[in-house]
Amino acid sequence: MTAPLLNVENLNASYGAAQILFDLSFEIGRGEVVALMGRNGAGKSTTMKAIMGLMARRGRTTFDGVDISRMRPYEIARRGLGFTPEDRRIFVDLTVMENLDIGRQPPRRFADGTAAPVWTPQRLFTLFPNLGEMPDRPGGGMSGGEQQMLTVARTLMGNPLLVLLDEPSEGVAPLIVEQMANTIVELKKEGLSILLSEQNMHFAELVSDRVYLLEKGQIRWNGTMKELAGNVEIQRNYLTV
Amino acid sequence: MNVSGFIFQALNGLSSASGLFFVAAGLSLIFGVTRIVNIAHGSLYMLGTYVAYSLATKIGGGFGFWGGIVITACLVGLLGAAIEFVLLRRIYRAPELFQLLATFALILIINDATLWLWGPEDLLGPRAPGMRDAIEIFGRRLPTYDLFLIVIAPVVLWILHLGLARTRFGRLVRAATQDREMVGALGVNQAMLFTAVFALGSFLAGLGGALQVAREPANLAMDLTVIGDAFVVVVVGGMGSITGAYLAAVIIAEVKALCIAIGTVSMFGMSLNFSKFTLVAEFLVMAAVLIARPYGLLGRPQGAVRGVADPEDPMRPATPALKFLGVVVLGALMAMPLMAQSSPYVLILGIDVMIAVLFAASLHFIMGPGGMHSFGHAAYFGLGAYGAALLVKWLAAPMGLALLAAPITALLGALLFGWFAVRLSGVYLAMLTLAFAQIVWAAVFQWEDLTGGSNGVIGVWPPAPFSNSSVYFILVLLLTVIGVLALRRILFAPFGYAMRAGRDSPLRAEAIGIDVKRVHWLGFAIAGLVCGVAGGLFAFAKGSISPETIGVGRSIDGLVMVLLGGIQTLTGPIVGASVFAVLQDTIMRQTEYWRALLGLIILLLVMAFPAGIVGGVINLLRRWRTAS
Numbered sequence: 001m002t003a004p005l006l007n008v009e010n011l012n013a014s015y016g017a018a019q020i021l022f023d024l025s026f027e028i029g030r031g032e033v034v035a036l037m038g039r040n041g042a043g044k045s046t047t048m049k050a051i052m053g054l055m056a057r058r059g060r061t062t063f064d065g066v067d068i069s070r071m072r073p074y075e076i077a078r079r080g081l082g083f084t085p086e087d088r089r090i091f092v093d094l095t096v097m098e099n100l101d102i103g104r105q106p107p108r109r110f111a112d113g114t115a116a117p118v119w120t121p122q123r124l125f126t127l128f129p130n131l132g133e134m135p136d137r138p139g140g141g142m143s144g145g146e147q148q149m150l151t152v153a154r155t156l157m158g159n160p161l162l163v164l165l166d167e168p169s170e171g172v173a174p175l176i177v178e179q180m181a182n183t184i185v186e187l188k189k190e191g192l193s194i195l196l197s198e199q200n201m202h203f204a205e206l207v208s209d210r211v212y213l214l215e216k217g218q219i220r221w222n223g224t225m226k227e228l229a230g231n232v233e234i235q236r237n238y239l240t241v
Numbered sequence: 242m243n244v245s246g247f248i249f250q251a252l253n254g255l256s257s258a259s260g261l262f263f264v265a266a267g268l269s270l271i272f273g274v275t276r277i278v279n280i281a282h283g284s285l286y287m288l289g290t291y292v293a294y295s296l297a298t299k300i301g302g303g304f305g306f307w308g309g310i311v312i313t314a315c316l317v318g319l320l321g322a323a324i325e326f327v328l329l330r331r332i333y334r335a336p337e338l339f340q341l342l343a344t345f346a347l348i349l350i351i352n353d354a355t356l357w358l359w360g361p362e363d364l365l366g367p368r369a370p371g372m373r374d375a376i377e378i379f380g381r382r383l384p385t386y387d388l389f390l391i392v393i394a395p396v397v398l399w400i401l402h403l404g405l406a407r408t409r410f411g412r413l414v415r416a417a418t419q420d421r422e423m424v425g426a427l428g429v430n431q432a433m434l435f436t437a438v439f440a441l442g443s444f445l446a447g448l449g450g451a452l453q454v455a456r457e458p459a460n461l462a463m464d465l466t467v468i469g470d471a472f473v474v475v476v477v478g479g480m481g482s483i484t485g486a487y488l489a490a491v492i493i494a495e496v497k498a499l500c501i502a503i504g505t506v507s508m509f510g511m512s513l514n515f516s517k518f519t520l521v522a523e524f525l526v527m528a529a530v531l532i533a534r535p536y537g538l539l540g541r542p543q544g545a546v547r548g549v550a551d552p553e554d555p556m557r558p559a560t561p562a563l564k565f566l567g568v569v570v571l572g573a574l575m576a577m578p579l580m581a582q583s584s585p586y587v588l589i590l591g592i593d594v595m596i597a598v599l600f601a602a603s604l605h606f607i608m609g610p611g612g613m614h615s616f617g618h619a620a621y622f623g624l625g626a627y628g629a630a631l632l633v634k635w636l637a638a639p640m641g642l643a644l645l646a647a648p649i650t651a652l653l654g655a656l657l658f659g660w661f662a663v664r665l666s667g668v669y670l671a672m673l674t675l676a677f678a679q680i681v682w683a684a685v686f687q688w689e690d691l692t693g694g695s696n697g698v699i700g701v702w703p704p705a706p707f708s709n710s711s712v713y714f715i716l717v718l719l720l721t722v723i724g725v726l727a728l729r730r731i732l733f734a735p736f737g738y739a740m741r742a743g744r745d746s747p748l749r750a751e752a753i754g755i756d757v758k759r760v761h762w763l764g765f766a767i768a769g770l771v772c773g774v775a776g777g778l779f780a781f782a783k784g785s786i787s788p789e790t791i792g793v794g795r796s797i798d799g800l801v802m803v804l805l806g807g808i809q810t811l812t813g814p815i816v817g818a819s820v821f822a823v824l825q826d827t828i829m830r831q832t833e834y835w836r837a838l839l840g841l842i843i844l845l846l847v848m849a850f851p852a853g854i855v856g857g858v859i860n861l862l863r864r865w866r867t868a869s
Contacts, residue, residue, distance in 0.1 A: 052426055077428035089423040091416040101409065102416045103427045158428050 003065065005030045005162055005193050006051075006081075011059035013050035020046045021217045024059070028162065030110075033184065033194045035204040035225070038214035038238060044197035045086055047214070048164040052076055052083045064161060065111045080108050080116065082160030084151045086167040086197070092140030096131055097121065099139055099150055103157035116161050117190045124153040127183060145176035152183070162193040169203045181206045201239060205229055213238045245379030247502050252378065254498030255491065256387035256456075259394035260286075262490040263449025264467055265474035266401065266483045267442035273418035273481030274438045277329060277340045278668055281347035283468030285443050288351060289317050289450020290459040291359050294366045297454060303370040306455075314448035321443020325436050331848060333435075337667075338614060342804045343847045345797055348464055349840030356461060357834065366454035386455050393452065397445075398487045405483070414438060418481050465793060469679065473527045476672040479540020488538055493523045521683045524676040528661065531673055535665050556610070556741075556811060558733060563812070574718055578711035588710045592782050594822040595714075595721045596775050601802040601818035602725045603771035608800075609808045610732055611764045612744030613662065616671040617678025618799045620658065621651040621769040623791030625776025627685060630698040630786050640703050640781060647777025648770045654681065655769020656762075663761040675796065682791045697787030701780050717778050724771045729811055731767065740764050798825075805846060807856035816855050 004027035011024040021043050028034045036044050050057040053073040061069040068076050077083070091099050100121050107118045125132030128149040134142070139150065148168060155163055165184075169177045177200075184194060184207040198204040204211070204225070211228045213221040215238055221228075228234060268282045296309030324347065332340055372389055375382040405411035413434055417424045425431045450463075474493060478485030500522050503515040530538060559567070574591070581588045604618045628650025629643040638646070658677040662670055685692045692698065707713045731737050742750040743757035750757050780786050789795075798821065806817020824842065828835045850857035 054422065054426060073422070073425045074428050074430050077426055083426050085423070085426075089420050091419050091423075093415055093419060094412060098412050098416075101412055102424060102429070105428050154427065 002030065004028060005032075005064055006195070007062045008051065009060045011047065011050055011057060011061065013046055013055055013057040015055070019217070021050060021057075024214075024217075024219055026212050026219060026222070028193055028195055030193055031188070031191060032210065033188050033196060033208045035208035035211045036195060036197045036214060037199065037201075037204060037211055039199065039241060042214040043217040044214055045166055046217070048083065048085075048166050048195070048197060051164060052081070077158060078105065080159070080161035082155035082158055082163040084155045084163065084165050084168070086170060088147045088151045090139035090142070090147045090150055090154075093138060095136045095138055096142075096150060097135045099154050100124065100157050103154040105158040107159050108161070110161060116159055117192060118159055119153075119156045121157075124156060127186065128153055145172040145179075148172050148176065148180065149183075152180075156187075160192070162195065163187075164195050164197075166197045167199070168196070169198065169200045177203060199239070201229075201235065245381075247499075249379055249381045249383065250498040250502035251495060252383055252391065253387070254494040256390040257498075258487075258490040258494035259390040260449045260453050260456075261467075261470055261474055261494065262394045262487050263397070263445045263452070264471040265478065265486040265490055266398070267445035267449075268471050269475050269478070269481055269483060269486050270414065270445075271439055271442040272475070272668070274414055274421065275325075275329070275333070275435050276337070276421075277333075277344070278337075278671075279439075279442070280341060280344040280468060281324075281351060281464075282442070282446050282471060283466070284348050284351040284464040285317050285321060285446035286450035286467045286471075287355065287459070287461075287463040288320070289313050289447035290366075290453050290457075290463065291355055291364070291450075292316060292447075293451035293454040294364050294459050295359075297366050301367075306367065306370050310448070310451040310454070313451040314444050317447025317450070318440045318444030321446075322436050322440035324443075325439035328844065329439070330432065330435070335847070336808070338608075338800070338804055338808065339847055342801060342843060345801070346840040346843035346847070348468075349836040349843075352461060352464055353834045353837030353840075359459070361461065363458035363460040365458040369455045372455075390452060390456070394487065394490075397448075398483065401483055410437065469675070469793065470523065472672050472675065473523050475537075476669060477527050477530045477537055479537025480668065482537070482539040485537055485539030493526055496522050496526055521680055521687075524679050524683075527676050528673065531665060531669060532661060535669060537669075556732065571722065575715070578714055581711050581714075585710065588714045590823070590826055592710070592714055592717050592778075593826065594819050595717045596779050596782065597798075597802060597818040597822040598815050599721045599724050599775040599778070600772060600799055601806070601814040601821075602728055603768045603775065604799045605803045605806075605808065605811075605814035606728050606732070606771070607761075607765055607768040608803055609811075609813075610737060610741050610744065611761055611768075612666075613674075613761060613765065614667075614671045614800075615662075615674040615765075615768075615796075616800070617658075617674035617676070617796050618768075618772060619791050619793070619795035620674075620678035620681040621655050621772040622776040622779070622795060622799075623678075623681055623685065623788075624654040624769075625651040625773030626780040626786045626790050627692060627698070627776075628773065629777035630701045630780045631692065633701050634698050640707065643701075644774070644777045644781070647780075648773035651773025651776060652766055652770040655766045655772075659762050659765030659769065663758050663765060675793070678791065678793070678796055682788055682793075685791060686788045692788075695788060697785055697790075698780075699785040701786070702784045703781045707781070713782065717782070720774055720778060724774055725815065728767075728771060732811070736760065736763070801843060805843075806854055807850075810855045810859065813855040820854065 006028040008027065009025050011021055012019065013021040024047060036047060038044055046055070049055045051061055053071055053076050057069070059069060060067065063076070063079055063081055066079060068079060068081070091102065094102070107115065109115050130146055131149055131153060139147065142150065152165070152168065168180050181203055184196070187194065188207070196204065196208060208225045210224050211222060212219050213234070220238055221234055264282055264286045268279060271277060271279050293309050293313040296312060297306045299305065300309060328343060329340065332343055369386045372385040375384045376388065405415060413424065413429060417431070417434055421431060474486055474489045477493065478487070478489030497519045500515045500519045506515060577587065577591055600622055604615060607613045607615055625647035629647040632638040632643045632646045658674070662673050662677070665673055686694060702708060703713055707716060739750070739755045739760045743755060743760050747757050779790070802818040802821045803814050804817065805821055806813030806815065825839065828838050832838060
C-alpha cells in the first residue's frame with residue numbers, strides 16, 4: 001500500500017471560542033472517492049475549510065507527502081488541492097469563461113512524477129455541455145445547477161490532484177444531481193481523487209468507495225460504502241434526520 | 242446669467258472633475274479589492290502635485306513637464322506599493338476601523354514630510370508647454386490645458402475599463418472585489434494582488450495630482466480637501482465602480498459649477514448667494530443619492546467580508562477591582578485643584594482631558610455597542626459649543642441656561658441626521674455622517690451674521706465662581722462622571738442589549754421584535770446629547786470658539802481616541818481620550834512637526850496594540866493568568 005494522498009491527523013478547528021472539530025484523523029488514497037457524511041452541523045464543511053486553511057486550525061495535514069498544515073490557502077491550492085465550496089461562490093460579475101480563467105493553474109505532476117489530468121475549457125465543456133452553451137453568460141445569470149457545474153469546472157481548471165467537493169447535490173434539481181453523480185464517476189476514471197461531503201445517502205452510494213461518519217465534530221464510524229449501505233442501524237444513528 | 246455663461250461654467254466643471262475622478266477611481270479600486278478605505282489617498286494626490294512641480298521646474302521644458310507627470314505618477318505608485326507592503330499588509334485582519342486609523346496616521350506623516358521637503362508656501366507650477374494659450378468660447382477664454390483635462394479623464398476611464406475587462410489582472414481584480422477569499426482558495430496569491438492594486442490606485446492618485454500642477458498651486462491643505470471630495474464621489478458613484486466614480490465626479494463638479502454660474506439671486510426680497518453653497522451642494526447631492534440609492538449610483542450591496550476579524554466578546558459589568566480603581570482615580574482627580582497652586586496648567590490640561598473623555602465616551606457609545614462608525618461626531622460637539630456660545634452672545638444668557646441649551650441643540654441635530662444615518666451601514670454610514678458634519682461646518686462658516694463666520698464667537702467666559710479654574714474643573718469633572726456613568730448604565734439596560742443585538746444581527750433582532758432602526762436612532766440621539774454637553778463645556782473652558790471646533794480634524798481625533806483605548810471595552814474611550822489629549826498637548830509643544838510624531842505614535846500603537854490600550858492590557862493579563 002502506498003502512502004495516502006491526503007493524510008489528516010488530529011485536526012481541530014474553532015470559530016472564536018466555539019470549537020467545532022475535535023481530533024479528526026482520516027486519509028484519502030490516490031484515485032479514491034471518499035465520502036464525509038453526517039447531519040447538518042456535524043462539521044463536514046468546517047473540515048474542508050480547515051484543510052484548505054480558510055479558518056484557524058491545529059493538527060497535522062500532509063498532502064502528497066508535503067506538510068500543508070501551516071500553509072496559506074493559495075499555497076495549498078497551488079500544491080494541487082482543489083476546493084468547491086457548498087455555497088458555490090461563483091464570481092457573479094464575471095462570465096463563465098472568466099470564472100474558469102480565475103481558476104487556471106499550470107499542469108502539475110504528483111510527487112512521484114506521474115502527470116495529473118490536464119483540463120482546458122474545451123475539455124470541461126464536453127464534461128459539462130450546459131456550460132459550453134453559455135461561455136459569455138455572467139455567473140449571476142445562471143441557475144443553481146449551472147452554477148454548481150461552474151464551481152466544479154472552475155476548480156478543475158487548476159488541474160488538481162484532489163478535490164474537496166462540498167455538498168454538490170444541495171439545492172439543485174434531481175436531474176442535475178444525477179448528472180453530477182455521473183460526472184464524479186467520470187472524474188474518478190480520469191484519476192482524480194475526491195473528498196465528498198454529503199448528506200444524501202443515495203448520491204454518496206452512487207459514487208463513493210469509503211465513508212467517514214461525522215457527529216458533533218468527531219468521527220464516529222468509518223468503513224466501505226458497501227458496509228454502510230448494508231447497515232441500516234448505523235445509517236439511522238448518524239444520518240437519518 | 243445667460244446660456245453661454247452656463248456652458249462655460251459647465252466646461253470648467255468638467256475640467257475640475259478630472260482630478261477628482263483620478264483620486265476617486267484609485268480609492269474605489271483599492272477599497273473594492275482590499276476593503277481598506279485609504280484616507281491617505283488625498284495625501285498621495287497632494288504629493289503628486291508637489292513632485293510634478295519639482296520635476297517641471299528643476300528639469301524644465303517639455304520633458305520636465307510632460308515626462309515629469311508620468312514619472313510622478315510612477316513614483317507615487319511605487320510609494321503606494323511600499324505603504325501596502327510595509328504597513329497595511331500587517332493589519333488586513335484587524336478591524337476595519339484600525340485600518341482607517343493607520344491610513345489616517347499616514348496623512349499626518351505625509352503632510353509633515355511635505356512641509357519639511359517643500360516648505361509652507363503655495364507652489365504654482367509652470368504652464369503646460371505646448372498648451373499655453375486659450376481658446377475662445379462664447380467670448381470667454383478657456384485654457385487649452387483645461388480642455389486637455391476634460392479629455393484625459395474619459396480616456397483614462399476607457400483604458401481602465403479595457404484593462405479590467407480584457408486582462409487577467411483585471412479579471413482577478415473584479416473577482417477579488419466580490420470574494421477575495423475564494424480567489425485565494427483558487428491559488429491566487431492575494432498579497433501580490435493587493436500590492437499591485439494599491440500601486441495602481443496610488444498611481445492614479447499621483448497622476449491626478451500631477452496633472453493639476455499647471456492649474457492650481459500645490460498647498461498643504463490639498464490632502465484633506467481632496468479626500469473629502471473623493472469620498473463623496475466614491476460614495477455617490479458606488480464603491481468599487483470606476484464608471485460610477487467618473488459619473489459622480491462629473492455630477493458633483495457640474496452642480497458646483499452651476500452654483501457659481503447662478504451667483505447671487507434675489508428672491509422674495511432676500512438676496513441669496515448660490516456661489517457660497519458649493520461646499521454644501523456636493524454633500525446635499527450625496528445625501529440625496531444615498532437616501533434614494535444606499536449603495537451609490539452604480540454600486541451594489543457589499544458582500545460581507547468573511548471571517549476577517551474575530552467576533553467581539555460580550556461586555557462585562559465592572560468587576561470590584563475596576564470599581565475600586567474608578568473610585569481611586571476619581572478621588573485623585575477631586576484632589577487635583579489642591580495641586581493647582583504649584584502648577585496651574587495642570588487644571589487647564591485636566592479640563593481638556595475631561596472634555597475629551599466625555600466626547601470620546603459618547604462617540605464610543607454608537608461606534609462600539611451601536612456598531613455605527615460615525616466620522617462626523619464633531620458636528621454634535623460643535624452644535625453643543627455653538628448652541629451655548631450663541632445664547633451667551635445674543636441673549637446674554639447665564640451659564641446654566643447655556644449649558645442646558647448645548648445638549649438640546651446637539652440632540653436636535655443628532656435626531657435629524659441620525660434618522661438618515663441609521664438607514665445605512667458600514668463605510669456608507671461613515672461617509673454620510675462625515676457629510677453631515679461638513680454641512681454643519683459650512684453652515685457655521687458661511688452664516689456670518691449669526692455665527693461670526695471664521696472669526697467665531699469670543700468672550701464666552703464662565704461667571705464667578707466658575708471663573709476660578711478650580712471650581713470650573715470640579716464642574717467639568719462632575720458632568721463628565723455623570724455622563725460616562727449614564728452611558729454605561731444605558732448599555733447594561735435592556736435598551737443597551739437591544740442596541741448590541743441590532744448591531745450583531747439586524748435580521749434576528751428584528752425577528753424577535755426589536756425595531757433596530759429606531760433603537761439605533763435613539764442611540765445616535767443619546768450620543769449626540771452627551772456630546773453636546775462636552776461641546777458646551779468646551780466653549781466655556783476656552784472662552785471662544787471658531788468653525789475649527791467642528792472641523793474634520795476633531796471627528797478624526799475622536800475616532801483616534803476611541804480606537805486608541807480599544808473599541809471593545811467600556812473603559813477604552815476613557816483611557817484613549819486621556820492618553821490622546823495628554824499626548825497632543827505634550828507633543829504639540831515639543832516640535833514643529835508634531836503631526837508626524839503623532840502619526841508615528843498612532844502607527845506604533847496600531848501595530849503593538851491591535852486591540853487598543855485597554856484591550857492590550859486585558860490580553861496581557863489573560864496570557865499571564867493562563868501561563869501561571
